[in-house]
Amino acid sequence: MLDIKWIRENPKALVDALVKRGQSSDAAQASVDDLLIKDESRRAHLGELQVKQERRNAASREIGNAMRNGDSALADQLKTEVADIKVFIQNGEARERELDKALNDALAVVPNVPLDDVPMGADEHDNVELRKVGEVKQRSNWVKEHFEIGEALGLMDFERAAKLSGSRFTILKGQLARLERALGQFMIDLHTTEHGYTEVQPPLLVRDEALFGTNQLPKFEEDLFFTPHGESRLGLIPTAEVPLTNLVREEILNQEQLPLRVTALTPCFRSEAGSAGRDTRGMLRQHQFYKVELVSITDAESSLAEHDRMTQCAEEVLKRLELPFRTMVLCTGDMGFGARKTHDIEVWLPGQNTYREISSCSVCGDFQARRMDARYRPKDEKATRFVHTLNGSGTAVGRALIAVLENYQNEDGSVTIPEVLRPYMGGATKIEASRS
Numbered sequence: 374m375l376d377i378k379w380i381r382e383n384p385k386a387l388v389d390a391l392v393k394r395g396q397s398s399d400a401a402q403a404s405v406d407d408l409l410i411k412d413e414s415r416r417a418h419l420g421e422l423q424v425k426q427e428r429r430n431a432a433s434r435e436i437g438n439a440m441r442n443g444d445s446a447l448a449d450q451l452k453t454e455v456a457d458i459k460v461f462i463q464n465g466e467a468r469e470r471e472l473d474k475a476l477n478d479a480l481a482v483v484p485n486v487p488l489d490d491v492p493m494g495a496d497e498h499d500n501v502e503l504r505k506v507g508e509v510k511q512r513s514n515w516v517k518e519h520f521e522i523g524e525a526l527g528l529m530d531f532e533r534a535a536k537l538s539g540s541r542f543t544i545l546k547g548q549l550a551r552l553e554r555a556l557g558q559f560m561i562d563l564h565t566t567e568h569g570y571t572e573v574q575p576p577l578l579v580r581d582e583a584l585f586g587t588n589q590l591p592k593f594e595e596d597l598f599f600t601p602h603g604e605s606r607l608g609l610i611p612t613a614e615v616p617l618t619n620l621v622r623e624e625i626l627n628q629e630q631l632p633l634r635v636t637a638l639t640p641c642f643r644s645e646a647g648s649a650g651r652d653t654r655g656m657l658r659q660h661q662f663y664k665v666e667l668v669s670i671t672d673a674e675s676s677l678a679e680h681d682r683m684t685q686c687a688e689e690v691l692k693r694l695e696l697p698f699r700t701m702v703l704c705t706g707d708m709g710f711g712a713r714k715t716h717d718i719e720v721w722l723p724g725q726n727t728y729r730e731i732s733s734c735s736v737c738g739d740f741q742a743r744r745m746d747a748r749y750r751p752k753d754e755k756a757t758r759f760v761h762t763l764n765g766s767g768t769a770v771g772r773a774l775i776a777v778l779e780n781y782q783n784e785d786g787s788v789t790i791p792e793v794l795r796p797y798m799g800g801a802t803k804i805e806a807s808r809s
Contacts (some may be wrong), residue, residue, distance in 0.1 A: 380408055478591075480779065517724055551798060578609060618745070640662070672758070785803060
């Protein structure tokens with residue numbers, strides 16, 4: 374959530390930012406004008422309430438003076454005035470809550486402001502390559518896509534998954550199930566033992582407040598799964614970013630505690646409401662998948678350097694797996710709602726003959742912290758500031774499995790196991806067709 378004071382002082386900057394994100398000039402201006410009108414109405418009402426409260430206090434003192442002077446008529450008149458002011462204030466406080474809600478609801482759907490060095494653009498075609506790592510080999514005519522490999526091995530079953538749960542679910546068996554587990558364990562071990570992240574096992578069901586804190590609500594409600602819980606509901610996490618980032622909600626940290634770096638390997642659940650017709654075959658876009666998430670909580674001065682560090686931690690996963698990849702800077706039109714800048718890491722998939730996203734690392738500034746009321750106290754300062762939050766995939770386990778299958782496939786249909794994963798696979802070096 375953006376700071377309304379900043380918007381009040383920099384309305385044109387916000388209009389420009391919304392235009393960069395793809396809104397028309399008229400729509401952006403209308404959105405900012407609406408925020409300013411709601412802000413002015415709220416401030417005017419608060420000013421009126423303050424005047425009335427001051428008059429109530431003054432009138433109360435005047436009642437005492439009138440009583441001491443024996444002027445009962447004036448005292449009665451002042452008592453009537455105080456009673457009327459009391460009713461006004463009670464009604465005014467209810468009106469204040471309405472105005473607060475109207476302003477906050479409007480702020481909640483305004484995206485974050487991109488950093489100045491984020492490239493301008495409309496969509497993924499305008500993203501900018503930052504670097505490319507690894508050799509992309511010439512595609513052989515026998516190369517297959519991951520679902521063809523998995524089904525031929527007899528270890529990937531979409532039909533039975535559909536009987537159980539419908540489309541966009543997968544059953545993995547035998548060595549493929551173990552390979553997916555090995556990938557997740559390898560990633561979490563790398564990030565905790567070498568990159569300084571603390572492993573967390575968070576809840577997979579969270580309250581609306583947590584989803585609001587990391588900006589899934591209200592804008593992306595249709596992409597979430599919910600289950601009833603008492604008189605309310607709980608949401609299945611679309612990413613471990615939600616519980617990990619909310620670990621600091623409504624807290625004040627000391628600057629010495631920062632940066633906080635946490636990671637988790639969890640299932641994630643997404644309805645993929647806006648993805649009809651996209652990646653319908655295979656495991657690329659599932660309702661349920663595993664992902665290793667990286668979250669950092671920093672002070673304001675450290676967040677940009679932390680963003681580069683986080684990106685490098687995610688890249689290291691692919692380097693150890695010896696998978697070709699490229700790192701992209703997302704343009705303004707392709708960047709996520711809460712991000713100020715995003716690096717996407719795209720792994721090479723020879724079956725598709727293209728790069729596909731496997732990790733997205735974003736710096737959010739204080740955007741999420743305002744929604745969570747998460748602060749820190751700078752050293753030798755009394756006033757608190759909002760923390761800065763960052764999140765990234767380190768990486769998507771299912772997509773890493775896809776990349777391993779396609780990049781390590783052999784002409785005979787077997788799949789070589791990357792060397793770094795072999796200790797997690799009981800020393801096995803190859804996956805071959807199942808005999809069951």
